[in-house]
Amino acid sequence: MASPTQITASTCCYCGVGCGVLIEHDDEKILGVQGDPEHPANFGKLCSKGATLHLTGDLDARGLYPELRLGKGMARARSDWDSALDHAANQFAATIREHGPDSVAFYISGQLLTEDYYAFNKLARALVGTNNLDSNSRLCMSSAVVGYKRSLGADAPPCNYEDIEQSDCLLIAGSNMAYAHPVLFRRLEEAKARRPDMRIIVVDPRRTDTCELADLHLAILPGTDVALFHGLLHILMWEGWIDRAFIDAHTDGFDALKALVRDYSPAMVAELCGISVEDLQSCARMIGSAPSFLSLWCMGLNQSSAGSAKNSALINLHLATGQIGKPGAGPFSLTGQPNAMGGRETGSLSNLLPGHRDAGNAEHRAEVAAYWGVEGLPASTGLTAVELFEAVRAGKIKALWIACTNPAQSLPDQTRVHEALAACPFVVVQEAFFTTETCHYADLLLPAASWGEKEGSVTNSERRVSHVRRAVPAPAEARPDWAITSDFARRLEQLLRPGLPSLFAFDSPEALFEEYKYLTQHRDLDLCGLSYALLDDQGPQQWPFPAGATRGTPRLYGDGRFPTDNGRAQFLAEPYRAPKEKREARFPLTLNTGRLRDQWHGMSRTGTAARLFGHVEEAVLSLHPDELRRRRLQAGDLIQVRSRRGSLVLPVQADKGVRSGQAYLPMHWGDRFLKGLGSNVLTLPACDPLSKQPELKHAGIQVEKAELPWQLFALVEGNVQQRFKALRPLFEGFAYANLTLTGRERPALLIRAAAAAAPDAELLAQIDALLGVDQGPVLAYDDPRRAVGKRVRIEDGRIHSIRLAGETAARDWLKSLWSEGQADADLRRWLLAPLSTPPGTAATSKASKTLCNCLNVSEGAVCAGIERGLDLDGLKQELKCGTSCGSCVPEIKRLLSAAPIAATA
Numbered sequence: 017m018a019s020p021t022q023i024t025a026s027t028c029c030y031c032g033v034g035c036g037v038l039i040e041h042d043d044e045k046i047l048g049v050q051g052d053p054e055h056p057a058n059f060g061k062l063c064s065k066g067a068t069l070h071l072t073g074d075l076d077a078r079g080l081y082p083e084l085r086l087g088k089g090m091a092r093a094r095s096d097w098d099s100a101l102d103h104a105a106n107q108f109a110a111t112i113r114e115h116g117p118d119s120v121a122f123y124i125s126g127q128l129l130t131e132d133y134y135a136f137n138k139l140a141r142a143l144v145g146t147n148n149l150d151s152n153s154r155l156c157m158s159s160a161v162v163g164y165k166r167s168l169g170a171d172a173p174p175c176n177y178e179d180i181e182q183s184d185c186l187l188i189a190g191s192n193m194a195y196a197h198p199v200l201f202r203r204l205e206e207a208k209a210r211r212p213d214m215r216i217i218v219v220d221p222r223r224t225d226t227c228e229l230a231d232l233h234l235a236i237l238p239g240t241d242v243a244l245f246h247g248l249l250h251i252l253m254w255e256g257w258i259d260r261a262f263i264d265a266h267t268d269g270f271d272a273l274k275a276l277v278r279d280y281s282p283a284m285v286a287e288l289c290g291i292s293v294e295d296l297q298s299c300a301r302m303i304g305s306a307p308s309f310l311s312l313w314c315m316g317l318n319q320s321s322a323g324s325a326k327n328s329a330l331i332n333l334h335l336a337t338g339q340i341g342k343p344g345a346g347p348f349s350l351t352g353q354p355n356a357m358g359g360r361e362t363g364s365l366s367n368l369l370p371g372h373r374d375a376g377n378a379e380h381r382a383e384v385a386a387y388w389g390v391e392g393l394p395a396s397t398g399l400t401a402v403e404l405f406e407a408v409r410a411g412k413i414k415a416l417w418i419a420c421t422n423p424a425q426s427l428p429d430q431t432r433v434h435e436a437l438a439a440c441p442f443v444v445v446q447e448a449f450f451t452t453e454t455c456h457y458a459d460l461l462l463p464a465a466s467w468g469e470k471e472g473s474v475t476n477s478e479r480r481v482s483h484v485r486r487a488v489p490a491p492a493e494a495r496p497d498w499a500i501t502s503d504f505a506r507r508l509e510q511l512l513r514p515g516l517p518s519l520f521a522f523d524s525p526e527a528l529f530e531e532y533k534y535l536t537q538h539r540d541l542d543l544c545g546l547s548y549a550l551l552d553d554q555g556p557q558q559w560p561f562p563a564g565a566t567r568g569t570p571r572l573y574g575d576g577r578f579p580t581d582n583g584r585a586q587f588l589a590e591p592y593r594a595p596k597e598k599r600e601a602r603f604p605l606t607l608n609t610g611r612l613r614d615q616w617h618g619m620s621r622t623g624t625a626a627r628l629f630g631h632v633e634e635a636v637l638s639l640h641p642d643e644l645r646r647r648r649l650q651a652g653d654l655i656q657v658r659s660r661r662g663s664l665v666l667p668v669q670a671d672k673g674v675r676s677g678q679a680y681l682p683m684h685w686g687d688r689f690l691k692g693l694g695s696n697v698l699t700l701p702a703c704d705p706l707s708k709q710p711e712l713k714h715a716g717i718q719v720e721k722a723e724l725p726w727q728l729f730a731l732v733e734g735n736v737q738q739r740f741k742a743l744r745p746l747f748e749g750f751a752y753a754n755l756t757l758t759g760r761e762r763p764a765l766l767i768r769a770a771a772a773a774a775p776d777a778e779l780l781a782q783i784d785a786l787l788g789v790d791q792g793p794v795l796a797y798d799d800p801r802r803a804v805g806k807r808v809r810i811e812d813g814r815i816h817s818i819r820l821a822g823e824t825a826a827r828d829w830l831k832s833l834w835s836e837g838q839a840d841a842d843l844r845r846w847l848l849a850p851l852s853t854p855p856g857t858a859a860t861s862k863a864s865k866t867l868c869n870c871l872n873v874s875e876g877a878v879c880a881g882i883e884r885g886l887d888l889d890g891l892k893q894e895l896k897c898g899t900s901c902g903s904c905v906p907e908i909k910r911l912l913s914a915a916p917i918a919a920t921a
């Protein structure tokens with residue numbers, strides 16, 4: 017029986033801000049979530065994603081039991097944990113015996129907990145004997161890892177969140193923190209309101225919501241950051257805004273850099289970056305004259321074939337101005353995933369080892385091997401994410417274990433990734449949601465516990481370790497990741513090293529943490545003073561926190577000593593290199609990809625909460641209005657987007673925030689939501705030479721109108737996950753199909769599809785049956801001559817489902833009738849007549865877009881308020897928008913600044 021409501025303090029499972037949450041539950045089910053006022057990352061705040069966590073996780077989408085496929089081509093069947101893990105151990109052992117340890121690989125995730133990572137690390141390196149252990153952090157933070165290590169000597173972001181608030185000048189480069197790190201952005205908004213003199217510069221090819229807070233937005237051409245940073249240094253040197261004493265005392269390599277940046281004159285840099293010389297100079301002045309200067313960056317720098325060089329060129333600016341190791345100063349990379357940091361700490365990239373060690377360093381290998389009590393660790397070079405999937409495709413990797421990541425959606429060049437997964441002899445997927453694209457390829461699918469259901473620890477962007485607490489048990493037979501991995505490892509051990517004491521005698525995540533932490537002893541990230549008990553007692557702590565310490569370390573390098581061999585930081589002098597795919601006649605546009613405010617990656621979790629689609633409902637490519645005009649396209653037209661690797665059909669929209677010559681597509685759509693392998697069918701697998709991070713932000717594309725006159729629109733209320741699963745396969749034959757959720761109190765599945773001609777009647781009949789418009793209280797009109805048909809199911813006087821075929825002009829009107837719960841005489845008259853166009857005026861998709869998700873306020877309502885002359889405070893008071901989580905405030909400000917100034921009375 018469920019007990020009365022209880023509260024468990026834990027953390028949000030989304031971004032690297034690492035907010036503390038209070039989970040309300042009854043020991044069985046999660047009932048609600050609130051920000052934890054005591055957590056030093058968020059002090060009680062949550063963003064639109066964190067605040068809706070309890071609405072996500074539909075059980076119909078979750079993995080509940082292990083599923084096993086006994087032969088390729090066969091269907092998977094429900095299994096039990098013993099048979100499933102024994103089978104996996106036999107497969108891995110046989111593969112290792114026959115083809116060697118490097119014929120297997122593990123591909124894991126920045127969303128695992130530190131304890132999960134550690135178990136995988138020991139499994140791959142100590143037991144299997146391979147360095148083929150990489151994670152999705154390769155797509156995310158690996159350029160920052162290289163940047164910190166090369167320039168400063170260790171992979172450690174030196175700053176903390178208060179530094180952001182205290183800084184006098186903030187450079188935000190390639191980060192849309194208004195969407196991607198919202199609670200930190202709220203803190204920044206408040207700091208800027210308190211200290212309006214604080215200067216904020218945003219470097220981003222797009223005009224994002226983050227720019228709403230900026231004093232200066234440099235809309236540089238894609239990939240030109242290195243040139244920009246060298247150009248800034250050129251001006252800083254010329255003006256004497258550098259710190260010669262700091263350079264002399266604490267750094268090496270300045271002369272070579274000086275010689276390099278001499279060539280980066282303001283005129284040359286402005287031209288190359290596509291900005292004005294004045295803007296470049298005022299940026300340099302803001303940096304050079306600020307008492308403290310801090311930079312924040314994210315994927316706009318890291319996801320680049322010059323990602324490592326971009327990181328180092330930015331850190332150069334801090335070293336040259338001595339802006340590091342003091343309040344409000346320093347180079348501060350924002351980590352994407354909640355525990356990307358923990359992954360780096362535990363060595364979960366193929367080239368790393370636990371405790372910030374390197375797999376390529378014999379001394380480091382010997383230290384870890386001795387601690388683990390094994391003879392040695394593998395010296396062979398491990399494969400990095402893109403290389404790894406290429407090796408799978410080439411047949412070199414024959415058994416692949418994937419945990420907590422969805423590579424069949426998130427890696428570049430999806431055609432090849434899908435080929436690789438299809439070809440791999442044995443694929444294990446350890447997943448919380450069995451709906452993902454990758455699950456389709458699993459020979460063994462293992463249900464994992466997820467948010468609120470597991471215990472362990474995570475480190476956020478500011479090196480702060482939190483204790484993640486379990487609130488409720490996992491559903492059905494799902495198990496926490498550390499337990500699955502350790503259980504498998506124990507079975508594999510019996511086959512590979514029988515008779516020896518177990519390396520995996522862990523009975524709790526705490527046991528893993530206690531073993532792991534001593535691998536950090538006396539190293540830059542020393543965690544030895546931490547324990548679950550201490551974190552419970554004193555709250556989240558920042559590393560290093562060595563044994564005997566009484567408090568964590570808020571800031572690094574205050575003494576000017578760096579963890580390099582000689583204690584000095586290193587300037588790096590590397591020239592600007594252009595992105596891999598140059599603009600050319602055949603592919604004249606550069607495709608940029610990134611985040612939406614309310615979705616998380618492949619949407620396995622956020623995609624179960626209909627209201628999170630209220631802000632952006634469908635995959636749409638954004639182009640500047642001039643580019644639309646040039647191609648004779650209208651907003652809403654379906655277009656065919658092609659890159660050198662693949663193509664995709666989807667609608668286009670006008671967006672003045674995207675410059676001519678560029679295009680923007682959110683990264684979230686995979687093959688499940690958008691037919692055609694999703695956004696990453698277009699992106700390229702070219703990587704940075706050092707970090708091996710792929711260039712996910714600059715693919716060459718072309719677009720042209722897709723002539724698909726036969727269109728379909730469907731909406732059906734209730735059982736959305738089951739209906740999704742049943743309906744999605746029926747849309748394989750359509751050139752375009754986008755499936756999404758809509759609604760708030762009554763979630764519905766929404767489908768838009770298009771084809772060159774009508775599909776056969778049987779397929780349409782199958783679709784109708786699943787929509788419930790084939791029989792019962794259904795109003796129908798069919799004109800077979802024009803292949804046009806409309807059906808609406810009405811229950812209890814309200815629309816329950818809709819299907820329009822052939823022609824869909826009335827879709828927005830019908831959808832608004834559905835959402836208002838109406839089924840009036842107009843509807844009946846229209847339905848039973850040959851007319852296609854709607855009798856009433858429909859709310860445009862813009863008007864119905866939900867700006868404020870907490871209070872359910874539409875863009876239409878906000879715009880109407882602005883027309884009436886309301887300012888931000890007025891809008892907040894009257895409509896209540898922006899008064900809860902605040903995630904919509906930057907967008908409201910943007911609408912306000914775009915509106916003509918209301919005439920004063």
Ligand SMILES: Nc1nc2c(c(=O)[nH]1)N[C@H]1C(S)=C(S)[C@@H](COP(=O)(O)OP(=O)(O)OC[C@H]3O[C@@H](n4cnc5c(=O)[nH]c(N)nc54)[C@H](O)[C@@H]3O)O[C@H]1N2
Nearest residue numbers: 031190191192196238239314315316352353610611616617
């Ligand atoms: N809502 C939401 N939040 C998230 C996530 C999510 O899925 N959804 N994911 C989390 C994760 S894992 C990550 S890594 C972070 C990512 O966080 P961000 O990096 O902030 O997000 P992105 O939208 O990927 O990219 C940021 C910006 O880089 C810009 N950009 C593109 N090319 C260039 C360039 O050449 N130079 C510069 N300077 N900028 C460029 C893009 O226009 C974009 O606005 O977000 C985290 N937070």
Ligand SMILES: Nc1nc2c(c(=O)[nH]1)N[C@H]1C(S)=C(S)[C@@H](COP(=O)(O)OP(=O)(O)OC[C@H]3O[C@@H](n4cnc5c(=O)[nH]c(N)nc54)[C@H](O)[C@@H]3O)O[C@H]1N2
Nearest residue numbers: 152156420421422426446448449464466609617618620683
């Ligand atoms: N085009 C383009 N592509 C990109 C990016 C981009 O900007 N543009 N960004 C890249 C970046 S920075 C990142 S980080 C990646 C993210 O890419 P992915 O890692 O593929 O993203 P997610 O969808 O978050 O995948 C995490 C999976 O883990 C599952 N899961 C959740 N909780 C648990 C758990 O506790 N245990 C287990 N076992 N599973 C769980 C979720 O259901 C989900 O399927 O995408 C990359 N891909």
Ligand code: SF4
Nearest residue numbers: 028030031035063066
């Ligand atoms: S900012 Fe939002 S998504 Fe990120 S940790 Fe906080 S609540 Fe979660």
Ligand SMILES: [Mo]
Nearest residue numbers: 155156352353
């Ligand atoms: Mo990421």
